[in-house]
Amino acid sequence: MKSRLFRWTGIPCRKANNQEAGYETRQVIDVDITTVVTEWRAEVLEDSQGKRYVAPFPDSGDTISN
DSSP states (O other): OOOOOOOOOSOHHHHSSOOOOOOOOOOOOOOOOOOOOOOOOOOEEEOTTOOEEEOOOOOTTOOOOO
16 A cells, blocks of 8 residues: 655645644555456478478466566
8 A cells, every 4th residue: 555645835724823633544446457468479380391380389377488
């Protein structure tokens, strides 16, 4: 949770004989929904007769680091 402090600045009541009496708090919930798209590319090799060999894709949910 982030905490932010807001103070009165440039407000006439700050210059009067007023004293600080504490703080009021409010909470705001920000929901961050993201979608991550990963594109997999499989290497394709071709021999001299034109037969193609395609590398297998990983199973869904697998991750491979670079």
